[in-house]
Amino acid sequence: MNNKYSAKFNIDYTKFKTTTSKRRRPSATRELTKISYSMPHNVISLAEGMPNEETFPITEITVKLTGGASFVLEGDELGAALQYIPSQGYPPLLQAMREYQKRVHNPPTWDNREIIVVSGSQDGLSKALEAIIAPGDPILVQDPVYPGVTIVLAPHQAEIIPVPQDKLGIVPDKLRQILEKRDIEGKKMPKLLYINATGANPTGSLMPTDRRRKIYQIACDYDFLILDDDPYHFMYFTQEEPTSFLTLDTEGRVIRLDSFSKVLSSGLRIGLVTAAAPLIASMELHIQSSHLHATTLSQVILYKCLKIWGYNGMMEHYRFIRSFYKERRDRMSEIATKYLKDLADFEKPEAGMFLWIKVRGIKDTWNMLMKRGIKHGILMTPGAAFLIDSSMSSNAIRASFSRINYEEMELAMKRLAKLIQDELSYENLLAIDNT
Template sequence: MVLAKDLSHLLSEEAKARRPSPLKTCIKYFNDPNIIFLGGGLPLSDYFPWFDISGTSPKPPFANGIGAPLNEQELINFKIPRDKIDVAVDEEFGTISLDKALQYGFSQGHPQLRNFFIEHNKIIHKMDKYEDHEVLATIGNTWNLESALRCLCDKGDYILVEQYAFSSTLAAAEAQGVKTCPIPMDADGIIPEKLEELLAKWDEKKLGKIKFLILVATGSNPKGLSLPEDRRQKVYELACKYDFIIIEDEPYYFLQTGQYYAAEDRPALSDEKVPHDQFVNGLVKSFLSLDTEGRVLRFDSLSKVMGPNTRIGWISGQKNLLAELLKFHEVSIQSPSGFSQSIVAKTLNEWGQEGFLDWLIGVRKEYTIKRDFCIDSLYKHIPKKLLDDKTVVVNPPIAGMFFTIDINPEAHSEFKSKYEGNAKLFEQHLFEKVIKEGVLMVPGAWFEAKDYTVTDKGGIEEPKKEIFFRGTYAAVGLDKLDQGIERFAKVLESEFS
């Protein structure tokens, strides 16, 4: 039996000092019929003011699309009772009764939910490289990072990040005194050769131990880039060689829309049912599927495929590392909401693994349609001259829900005079003007990772000269999307005319 590598030396001092919550260790006796449980402050479920909750969801295979109107035959109606004794025998493994869902315990997540995610991992990530892997249910990827920072990093430690990274990731690290070292990127994401060069020159005596690399490898936020499989393999090999953890933050993993084609060259999207094996085999390999040593922690979330405020996510990885995260959860969030767990578990188990794949296939199709419409709209509204002379460059994503537009500030007639050759001043001016025009696009400066290695070595970090704006095609309907892009293009036309 192959077990994950012992990575306990990468834990934070806080994690090393934390012991399991004594009260949580005795919760296992709560369901023992031979034990009169007087050990914890668990209220009687008789006092819960809900007798049942009911819900309605679409029924797989969602043949008309996931947003289509449905008749009664295309719906699943379910009821979740308060008491476990009212759960039918054939529903026991898919239903979390409210007397369990709303009670303390199961900090790792209820079995009906966790078991679904464990089986999902086997289908998607072929979890067979080492035996002692596990799943921990959480309240989403933002919290996943917070707990990873607390359990793996001490103040002053370094983590590796993408050159342009999710702003909340950077803010969370900064708040805990964790330093970031950005990895250069190109159109395919982080560059393994640049990462290797950085690691080979790393001065551990001066800068300390690198604890982990965090990246959104598929449909990155903000750039919308996706790391090819060969780069993932190289990055993983570097993690093994230089002994750090990879945190694979993947809320957009199933929104793999593929290459963008102009309308006249675009293959028609088929209404025929996509075979599940074709869908799964077409997904880019995850870091989790490459992991032989247990040094990948994968963050998954339902936020982009079912609903952000379900507040349901999960971390997959080696059992020993997840045990450290669980100890932190037991004295902080305890567990995801019982209501959310019961409703999501019931829905997913009613659908089954195949139905969930049908849903993910449907979500991907909707985002592919919106991505294509968005890029078409950009090319339609941005003046051709600005595109032809590379003043403006549109970057069609192949996954996720974000697109970026690169802008050459030096092409502006007043860049050197009015803006003193400062790209960031010009970017801020554009942002303010775009807002006045009635559309919100986010400036790239919000996502720039600070390189603390420069200042730690006594240098001054050079300001970045390139600028870009990030938009999303997820938040509005097609009409509003087109209108917003037209307004943004109007600002570009007025500034560069």
């Protein structure tokens, strides 16, 4: 571990927190639950409002894993898996995840960082944004962007500042120009940049390390935090694993969102937030006042998988995931080229599970897909759904290759080609009628 940096980050995190976040106070009962998990066994507790495990109707859960391994939850272990836990997470999993994050990302220092288990990375995204972005606050957001960001920000009426992307993601020079202009004009400066640098949703781009370094330096220069939403970190199709912003984080500016939805199970609803301890503490207080903690059973299942597989076994599982989706990516690209080569353009995605298609000759794909797509037997997401400015049009389409089989891929691209051809003919007729 690299220890050349100070163990304490020289950042006053209170300036980044909203007034609401600062007003949150710990729940006495939640704090007692936390204490109960760490106190000596000879202490008799009558403090928590926990139900008696003997009343739980489930007596055994057997989980079988690919590769032949299995485990059984029963007795005290099952009781713990069905019980209340501290809001930060299941203690054995928390410790395992700390070691996991250190090994995967090797951040410059760990001493002033913490993690919290959340109910999927969308929950972590929501908690992080609501801790930092107050009504009217400016926030930097990659454009196009995952819509889960804008639905969180909309009620807060945040000033969303779109940052242009190219085929490698956010453009550092464009980011710096935006900030320089705001500074000169005396406008309020943003506290946060939202970024999805690996397998960007919807474009599938993968940002190279040198560009990430430039963006991180800009964050240091202009004193803002980076919310790194990274659900596709292990679903890259390049030779080398992407360098995460956490790996580059010398100052404690990165809030990292991890998800096990894409690599383990989306239904388990397990995500992870890694950030400076004061920011994690704010999110924990929010969870105390909302859903108390992420599902215990899901956390125990994840912990048992880690325990059985070990770190190397988990990495082997990720290698399988990459191989699986890379093959589908390659096939989808081949089929799309076959049917769309004269109708649309796309970049072969370097990570994730989406093909970002830009249709030639059509300004907006919304009506084509939403009104006429189903009649042609296909359902895809129009590009406008990912734009910051919903009034703008987009000629793009996001097509997912994660679940459909190869026969369905072939049929879908064939139907899309026919839909585009019909749409072009329809627009040509309209143009003739208007002349």
